[in-house]
Amino acid sequence: MEKLKSIDDFKRLKKELSEKIFRKDTPRAHVCCGTACAASGSHGVANALEDAARDKGLDITLIRTGCQGMCQQGPNIKLEPAGYYYQRARPDQAREIIESSIKGNSSYRRGLYRDDILSEPVESMDDLPFYKKQLRIALRNNDVIDPSDISQYIVMGGYGALRKAFEYMKPEDVLDEIDRADLRGRGGAGFPAGKKWKHTRAAKGLKVVVANGDEGDPGAFMDRAIMEGDPHSLLEGMLLCAYAIGARYGLIYVRHEYPLAVKNLKHAIRTAESLGLLGENIFSTNFSFGVDIREGAGAFACGESTALIASIEGERGFPRPRPPRLSEQGGGVWGYATNLNNIETYACVAPIIENGSKWFRSIGTETSPGTKVFAITGKVKNTGLVEVPMGITLREIIFDIGGGIIGDKQFKAVQTGGPSGGCIPAQHLDSPVDFDSLAKLGSIMGSGGMVVLDEDTCMVDVARYFLSFTQSESCGKCPPCRIGTYQMLQILERITSGEGRHGDIETLISLGKKIQEGSLCGLGQSAPNPVLSTIKYFRQEFEEHIYDNYCRSNACKNMGVFAINPAECVSCGLCKDACAYNAVVETRKGYYIDRAYCVKCKACHTACPVGAVKIRRQSVSRLEDQFRIPAEDIEILARRARMILKDVVRSKPIKVVTCKKDCKVADAVTIMDGNNVGSILVFDDTKQLAGIFTERDIMHCFAKNISFVDVPIGSVMTPQPITLDASTDIGVAVNVMSEKKIRHLPVTENEEIIGMISYRDIVSYLLPEVIFMAEDIY
Amino acid sequence: MSGCIPDMDSYYRIFEYELTDEQRRRGVLIYALQQIQKEHNYLPADQLARLSESLNMPLSEIYSTATFYKHFYFKPRGRNIACVCTGTACHVRGAGKVVEKFKKEFGIQEGQTSEDGSLTLETVGCVGCCGLAPVITVNEEVIGDLSDEKLSGIISSIKDNDTSSSD
Numbered sequence: 001m002e003k004l005k006s007i008d009d010f011k012r013l014k015k016e017l018s019e020k021i022f023r024k025d026t027p028r029a030h031v032c033c034g035t036a037c038a039a040s041g042s043h044g045v046a047n048a049l050e051d052a053a054r055d056k057g058l059d060i061t062l063i064r065t066g067c068q069g070m071c072q073q074g075p076n077i078k079l080e081p082a083g084y085y086y087q088r089a090r091p092d093q094a095r096e097i098i099e100s101s102i103k104g105n106s107s108y109r110r111g112l113y114r115d116d117i118l119s120e121p122v123e124s125m126d127d128l129p130f131y132k133k134q135l136r137i138a139l140r141n142n143d144v145i146d147p148s149d150i151s152q153y154i155v156m157g158g159y160g161a162l163r164k165a166f167e168y169m170k171p172e173d174v175l176d177e178i179d180r181a182d183l184r185g186r187g188g189a190g191f192p193a194g195k196k197w198k199h200t201r202a203a204k205g206l207k208v209v210v211a212n213g214d215e216g217d218p219g220a221f222m223d224r225a226i227m228e229g230d231p232h233s234l235l236e237g238m239l240l241c242a243y244a245i246g247a248r249y250g251l252i253y254v255r256h257e258y259p260l261a262v263k264n265l266k267h268a269i270r271t272a273e274s275l276g277l278l279g280e281n282i283f284s285t286n287f288s289f290g291v292d293i294r295e296g297a298g299a300f301a302c303g304e305s306t307a308l309i310a311s312i313e314g315e316r317g318f319p320r321p322r323p324p325r326l327s328e329q330g331g332g333v334w335g336y337a338t339n340l341n342n343i344e345t346y347a348c349v350a351p352i353i354e355n356g357s358k359w360f361r362s363i364g365t366e367t368s369p370g371t372k373v374f375a376i377t378g379k380v381k382n383t384g385l386v387e388v389p390m391g392i393t394l395r396e397i398i399f400d401i402g403g404g405i406i407g408d409k410q411f412k413a414v415q416t417g418g419p420s421g422g423c424i425p426a427q428h429l430d431s432p433v434d435f436d437s438l439a440k441l442g443s444i445m446g447s448g449g450m451v452v453l454d455e456d457t458c459m460v461d462v463a464r465y466f467l468s469f470t471q472s473e474s475c476g477k478c479p480p481c482r483i484g485t486y487q488m489l490q491i492l493e494r495i496t497s498g499e500g501r502h503g504d505i506e507t508l509i510s511l512g513k514k515i516q517e518g519s520l521c522g523l524g525q526s527a528p529n530p531v532l533s534t535i536k537y538f539r540q541e542f543e544e545h546i547y548d549n550y551c552r553s554n555a556c557k558n559m560g561v562f563a564i565n566p567a568e569c570v571s572c573g574l575c576k577d578a579c580a581y582n583a584v585v586e587t588r589k590g591y592y593i594d595r596a597y598c599v600k601c602k603a604c605h606t607a608c609p610v611g612a613v614k615i616r617r618q619s620v621s622r623l624e625d626q627f628r629i630p631a632e633d634i635e636i637l638a639r640r641a642r643m644i645l646k647d648v649v650r651s652k653p654i655k656v657v658t659c660k661k662d663c664k665v666a667d668a669v670t671i672m673d674g675n676n677v678g679s680i681l682v683f684d685d686t687k688q689l690a691g692i693f694t695e696r697d698i699m700h701c702f703a704k705n706i707s708f709v710d711v712p713i714g715s716v717m718t719p720q721p722i723t724l725d726a727s728t729d730i731g732v733a734v735n736v737m738s739e740k741k742i743r744h745l746p747v748t749e750n751e752e753i754i755g756m757i758s759y760r761d762i763v764s765y766l767l768p769e770v771i772f773m774a775e776d777i778y
Numbered sequence: 779m780s781g782c783i784p785d786m787d788s789y790y791r792i793f794e795y796e797l798t799d800e801q802r803r804r805g806v807l808i809y810a811l812q813q814i815q816k817e818h819n820y821l822p823a824d825q826l827a828r829l830s831e832s833l834n835m836p837l838s839e840i841y842s843t844a845t846f847y848k849h850f851y852f853k854p855r856g857r858n859i860a861c862v863c864t865g866t867a868c869h870v871r872g873a874g875k876v877v878e879k880f881k882k883e884f885g886i887q888e889g890q891t892s893e894d895g896s897l898t899l900e901t902v903g904c905v906g907c908c909g910l911a912p913v914i915t916v917n918e919e920v921i922g923d924l925s926d927e928k929l930s931g932i933i934s935s936i937k938d939n940d941t942s943s944s945d
């Protein structure tokens with residue numbers, strides 16, 4: 001293709017191409033050749049389709065696309081214009097697919113998606129539950145075009161935003177549009193891209209645009225999909241950014257593990273250059289922009305912006321202190337002011353310029369407009385890449401799109417934000433997914449990795465896993481990060497190997513806080529998050545490991561007491577073969593495990609085909625031995641005692657009595673008396689909780705001779721009262737109350753007060769359970 | 779290109795004139811190391827010494843940078859390289875067991891090479907193919923959805939191919 005010298009040249013080219021490419025009368029097969037599908041053999045399928053069509057003398061266009069999203073079910077094929085969507089395609093099906101869908105007029109039923117064997121197959125991609133709720137902006141072309149063909153990108157509207165900008169917009173207009181769209185960075189922190197661009201634009205000297213394709217968060221692959229499947233959308237975004245801020249050069253930093261991304265990007269850069277869309281004097285204007293690629297060499301810390309700059313310069317990937325910021329002269333690559341954004345952020349730029357900021361803001365939520373790509377992985381049925389409007393709930397993503405948990409097990413938590421994020425438990429499944437809501441739950445959006453965890457996942461082990469990751473990836477510059485994560489890891493390793501000690505949880509929390517405060521870069525500052533959030537929501541599992549030597553998910557070794565349940569055992573003897581320590585004993589009555597020899601290696605547990613080898617908590621098995629109560633019964637009772645504050649709040653009509661700070665003490669006491677409550681919550685003018693005033697405080701006021709009539713409650717209340725989340729265990733609440741010597745406790749959910757609980761409430765709530773348990777046992 | 783300076787002009791297709799000579803030499807270091815590793819499968823000491831000369835950079839500097847990055851190896855690696863993904867998605871779907879199996883079958887730890895030099899076992903944070911977890915790469919080929927049988931098949935094919943090729 002010839003170099004384009006003007007916008008008119010571009011328009012002419014687009015018109016020519018549109019007549020040839022994606023015509024309605026030539027059937028097309030879009031075969032997914034993304035990494036996952038390629039690993040499942042999609043290239044073979046593509047070749048077979050081509051051969052089959054040739055044999056039949058049919059004219060079809062075969063397009064090898066990037067990742068289409070539903071990686072688990074790959075290789076995927078989309079047939080256009082009929083719209084049929086086939087999954088798990090095999091080369092030997094090619095003939096039949098061509099026969100029925102191209103030659104004939106019907107779908108090839110065996111290749112279609114079904115929820116289960118009994119349900120009707122779904123013919124088209126848009127009707128699939130996986131795709132129904134999606135809205136694709138960043139991934140707009142991923143399931144359509146061949147990434148190596150710039151013509152297809154152009155026909156799909158590519159470089160149209162660049163054309164529009166050149167034709168109608170000044171650089172400031174482009175910048176304003178992005179600013180108004182409130183496009184927030186998709187790489188982690190959600191910083192507004194418009195603000196960053198403005199900063200860089202204001203800097204002096206040569207400017208550089210850098211795209212962060214390091215994607216170090218394990219379990220996330222959206223940037224990979226874009227770089228591999230639609231590289232021009234990244235280039236166009238970078239071009240628009242360069243145009244807006246007046247940058248001369250662009251660099252794409254790609255992690256070492258993504259060779260295909262490097263290859264496709266290189267090719268895209270070359271073809272864009274040959275068309276004159278990159279390089280000197282684009283469209284014969286005096287705007288020039290050159291782009292190149294830099295490859296990483298395997299260091300998670302290099303995803304951090306200053307470390308990435310250091311790595312480009314050929315240094316060790318140590319983060320650098322700020323200021324100067326990247327966007328200032330002296331802060332970026334080789335000292336040139338640099339605008340750094342994530343790949344997905346750039347991929348959103350062209351559609352915004354094309355359709356306007358209003359359109360963008362109409363999608364998503366008020367504070368987080370637009371869409372976000374998530375990689376749903378882990379114990380979910382349909383793993384893959386999804387792009388959804390912000391504000392969708394976790395439940396919709398995991399259950400409607402992801403199809404729920406594999407094997408219909410119980411959902412336990414979803415990990416978002418990778419090593420910097422946290423685990424969100426089931427009770428928050430209905431909260432919306434956007435930057436601020438996730439942060440409120442103690443996690444982060446991060447780059448969009450979502451790892452779904454089920455009942456078989458041990459939360460302590462998950463915490464340990466993340467810490468071992470950050471510990472080994474810490475660049476080592478700051479002692480709190482380097483040594484602190486090591487200490488935390490050691491504690492967690494002890495806990496998961498059955499040697500937890502009293503006080504470990506508290507040490508973890510205080511170490512975590514210190515690391516957060518004392519680290520230079522985001523890696524250290526966020527490294528304790530996965531641990532702190534799992535302690536917050538799953539403290540009980542930590543306690544079970546430490547105090548009861550028990551892992552409820554049976555994931556940790558060296559835990560619990562091993563026993564064979566004779567009712568389930570089929571006497572196959574596999575456990576005996578598996579045990580290297582001869583702890584499984586065969587008798588005439590069946591098999592049993594000799595605890596004196598058992599080293600808790602779990603070999604028998606893994607070997608048993610019917611799940612008859614049980615791992616029990618010590619306390620339960622002691623009761624079982626002593627009183628001959630079946631362990632199952634004890635476990636049911638134990639579960640009943642395992643209640644959270646929400647249960648208490650739900651169990652009785654709870655009045656939350658409140659007043660304002662300037663309310664007189666006498667009035668407050670009257671209110672309390674009238675409502676027959678022992679405490680009153682005091683709010684300030686901004687409706688924030690300011691303090692609490694209790695029966696005890698009345699006593700203090702009386703003793704100190706404070707005038708009930710004149711003094712406002714704000715000056716005698718206890719400020720900043722302790723509150724607990726509704727998901728907190730009753731046991732923890734009792735502990736907190738007795739340790740802090742308080743009797744009244746506001747209970748919150750999503751930071752809002754949903755009830756008041758007094759010491760007496762808890763005792764009277766527990767009492768029937770306690771009596772019930774006691775009766776049942778004795 | 780063994781050990782000499784890689785082609786600077788093609789590496790600096792952009793930033794042609796803006797950088798000092800020292801910045802240019804420093805900036806090419808990681809790329810140069812990658813090229814050496816591509817050729818030799820690891821970073822041989824004599825190659826690094828030559829690189830130090832041609833980049834006019836102290837050898838200690840080169841080592842200081844190279845050791846920071848996980849992707850660089852200083853010892854020869856095996857004829858086959860199995861890299862088990864231990865990223866989160868793979869971890870929760872049983873990557874631990876995959877690592878164990880390799881360790882047992884080849885009698886090595888992570889990062890080690892088997893005695894006969896047939897295999898080096900490595901782990902990686904994520905290969906970006908999480909949809910098919912657990913995932914491994916064998917000599918850069920991505921293999922996903924590993925079941926026990928699939929894994930056994932892979933291991934025996936590594937062993938078989940290796941004996942046939944070394945004959």
Ligand SMILES: Cc1cc2nc3c(=O)[nH]c(=O)nc-3n(C[C@H](O)[C@H](O)[C@H](O)COP(=O)(O)O)c2cc1C
Pocket residue numbers: 184185186187188189190191193212213214215216217300301302303304305306340341342343345447521522523
């Ligand atoms: C340890 C660490 C690792 C990071 N890894 C990445 C990454 O892999 N990809 C990415 O885009 N941003 C990563 N970030 C965030 C970047 O520092 C930076 O905020 C982001 O790329 C800015 O782009 P955005 O504003 O478009 O999100 C990381 C940050 C830290 C602290």
Ligand code: SF4
Pocket residue numbers: 301318319473474475476477478479481482519520521522523524525
């Ligand atoms: S916080 Fe950790 S990773 Fe970040 S600079 Fe300090 S030591 Fe390095």
Ligand code: SF4
Pocket residue numbers: 564568569570571572573574575576591607608609610611612613
């Ligand atoms: S493996 Fe399971 S079923 Fe077989 S003897 Fe052992 S406990 Fe019984």
Ligand code: FES
Pocket residue numbers: 032033034035036037038066067068069070071072074075076384385909
């Ligand atoms: S790689 Fe084919 S759907 Fe993801």
Ligand code: FES
Pocket residue numbers: 218219220863864865866867868869903904905906907908909911913
């Ligand atoms: S976590 Fe294994 S491929 Fe991503």
